[in-house]
Amino acid sequence: xxxxxxxxxxxxxxxxxxxxxxxxxxxxxxxxxxxxxxxxxxxxxxxxxxxxxxxxxxxxxxxxxxxxxxxxxxxxxxxxxxxxxxxxxxxxxxxxxxxxxxxxxxxxxxxxxxxxxxxxxxxxxxxxxxxxxxxxxxxxxxxxxxxxxxxxxxxxxxxxxxxxxxxxxxxxxxxxxxxxxxxxxxxxxxxxxxxxxxxxxxxxxxxxxxxxxxxxxxxxxxxxxxxxxxxxxxxxxxxxxxxxxxxxxxxxxxxxxxxxxxxxxxxxxxxxxxxxxxxxxxxxxxxxxxxxxxxxxxxxxxxxxxxxxx
Amino acid sequence: xxxxxxxxxxxxxxxxxxxxxxxxxxxxxxxxxxxxxxxxxxxxxxxxxxxxxxxxxxxxxxxxxxxxxxxxxxxxxxxxxxxxxxxxxxxxxxxxxxxxxxxxxxxxxxxxxxxxxxxxxxxxxxxxxxxxxxxxxxxxxxxxxxxxxxxxxxxxxxxxxxxxxxxxxxxxxxxxxxxxxxxxxxxxxxxxxxxxxxxxxxxxxxxxxxxxxxxxxxxxxxxxxxxxxxxxxxxxxxxxxxxxxxxxxxxxxxx
Numbered sequence: 116x117x118x119x120x121x122x123x124x125x126x127x128x129x130x131x132x133x134x135x136x137x138x139x140x141x142x143x144x145x146x147x148x149x150x151x152x153x154x155x156x157x158x159x160x161x162x163x164x165x166x167x168x169x170x171x172x173x174x175x176x177x178x179x180x181x182x183x184x185x186x187x188x189x190x191x192x193x194x195x196x197x198x199x200x201x202x203x204x205x206x207x208x209x210x211x212x213x214x215x216x217x218x219x220x221x222x223x224x225x226x227x228x229x230x231x232x233x234x235x236x237x238x239x240x241x242x243x244x245x246x247x248x249x250x251x252x253x254x255x256x257x258x259x260x261x262x263x264x265x266x267x268x269x270x271x272x273x274x275x276x277x278x279x280x281x282x283x284x285x286x287x288x289x290x291x292x293x294x295x296x297x298x299x300x301x302x303x304x305x306x307x308x309x310x311x312x313x314x315x316x317x318x319x320x321x322x323x324x325x326x327x328x329x330x331x332x333x334x335x336x337x338x339x340x341x342x343x344x345x346x347x348x349x350x351x352x353x354x355x356x357x358x359x360x361x362x363x364x365x366x367x368x369x370x371x372x373x374x375x376x377x378x379x380x381x382x383x384x385x386x387x388x389x390x391x392x393x394x395x396x397x398x399x400x401x402x403x404x405x406x407x408x409x410x411x412x413x414x415x416x417x418x419x420x421x422x423x424x425x
Numbered sequence: 426x427x428x429x430x431x432x433x434x435x436x437x438x439x440x441x442x443x444x445x446x447x448x449x450x451x452x453x454x455x456x457x458x459x460x461x462x463x464x465x466x467x468x469x470x471x472x473x474x475x476x477x478x479x480x481x482x483x484x485x486x487x488x489x490x491x492x493x494x495x496x497x498x499x500x501x502x503x504x505x506x507x508x509x510x511x512x513x514x515x516x517x518x519x520x521x522x523x524x525x526x527x528x529x530x531x532x533x534x535x536x537x538x539x540x541x542x543x544x545x546x547x548x549x550x551x552x553x554x555x556x557x558x559x560x561x562x563x564x565x566x567x568x569x570x571x572x573x574x575x576x577x578x579x580x581x582x583x584x585x586x587x588x589x590x591x592x593x594x595x596x597x598x599x600x601x602x603x604x605x606x607x608x609x610x611x612x613x614x615x616x617x618x619x620x621x622x623x624x625x626x627x628x629x630x631x632x633x634x635x636x637x638x639x640x641x642x643x644x645x646x647x648x649x650x651x652x653x654x655x656x657x658x659x660x661x662x663x664x665x666x667x668x669x670x671x672x673x674x675x676x677x678x679x680x
Binding site: 147386388 | 427466474475602642649654661663
């Protein structure tokens with residue numbers, strides 16, 4: 116049985132990996148093999164790294180909503196220098212491709228990040244152009260097609276060590292148009308989607324549940340939305356898509372593959388079930404056995420064909 | 426950290442919205458130390474979505490116990506679970522400091538169900554040189570009073586409505602005890618567990634000798650979501666309640 120996929124040149128032994136921001140830097144789990152075996156993952160995706168350390172947003176940062184989660188962490192991270200010194204040396208020894216998620220407030224920050232991470236030869240980048248939880252950058256970049264295109268050009272110009280994925284969200288933008296711009300400017304793939312902006316209020320206290328008011332919605336609540344976006348964008352671009360948004364079991368992961376995603380990221384569900392990625396890998400193998408599928412590539416995009424009536 | 430299926434042995438309604446959950450969960454029980462918590466998945470469904478963290482009231486042999494107050498959907502559903510399996514992730518968080526405070530007396534102050542980990546602390550280390558102060562809204566159920574007597578021996582109580590012990594907030598009670606010379610803040614180590622408003626009211630205590638348990642909203646409980654941020658006093662960002670705490674020295678954080 117073959118679960119291997121080629122994701123824009125990255126050879127993954129299976130399509131399943133954590134979503135950025137839900138698995139810290141990955142190395143935290145190296146000595147916890149009985150609960151989470153990261154050596155089984157298709158890839159590891161790090162928490163978003165910025166040029167300088169970021170403290171993140173004040174609490175409350177987390178609120179539960181029906182079948183989902185609002186978060187406003189604010190890209191708290193240790194910064195590029197400490198990442199390269201403390202995390203990367205451990206990450207690169209794991210034997211699993213490492214996709215480093217990056218974020219900047221200015222174009223030149225993306226430039227330096229790409230240059231330094233190229234020098235360190237990290238395996239791939241995921242450029243976050245869609246974080247809803249910071250005032251500058253992120254969202255604003257992803258909302259503007261011109262800026263998005265320029266950042267993709269900058270990153271592609273500096274990072275040669277592996278593929279560059281761009282992570283987008285459907286907040287106030289025509290995500291299909293932004294996706295096309297990313298492809299045109301040389302992005303090697305897309306991660307669809309980042310969290311969707313949302314909010315929740317304690318009506319007794321007349322307070323937002325998240326101190327910043329607005330937050331990013333994740334979890335099973337957004338899965339049908341992200342699935343449809345992957346389905347639609349797949350029809351418009353040729354570059355591979357990583358499906359992300361609300362995966363909670365092997366079925367919701369396979370749905371992404373069926374609409375054409377070549378890989379799948381699992382996010383919030385890790386908080387609930389730390390071993391969920393290993394379980395999805397096991398359950399997908401069972402599914403393939405039950406359906407006599409010898410190669411996972413035979414599932415990828417199969418529901419696109421249904422649409423076209425083939 | 427272990428993720429295991431525990432078996433509910435008993436789930437007793439104590440009144441006042443509180444319940445006593447007793448679970449057989451050997452792998453967690455034998456590792457658990459006072460101050461640590463367990464993140465419970467209430468149902469094998471997607472709503473409620475995230476686990477609920479509860480501090481450990483007791484862990485002995487194979488059995489782990491919790492004192493929980495119904496405060497929302499998760500705790501309400503949990504209060505209704507009387508039998509069957511339950512999904513536990515734990516023990517999580519750092520334990521309370523081992524009692525090694527020299528001549529200092531340990532003053533344990535619990536608000537509401539915040540008494541649970543403090544009682545575990547006393548029992549686990551067979552603490553002797555301590556005072557135990559329990560702040561409640563109203564007269565606690567007899568069940569709790571007798572258990573306190575059993576584990577703690579002598580303890581002091583304040584209730585907001587005056588139905589038992591000192592009438593008023595526990596902070597005012599402690600201030601009175603200090604004025605009366607019953608507690609000497611310079612020769613005491615304070616360990617506090619209770620609602621944030623209560624913890625905030627105790628900021629007059631010497632911050633180097635005061636420990637507080639925090640309850641930041643968390644999604645994971647094991648250090649990856651970065652949700653449960655607690656502000657560092659030195660201005661260098663945040664600590665995480667789940668892995669850096671839940672207990673912090675008041676000197677290190679801003680409430």
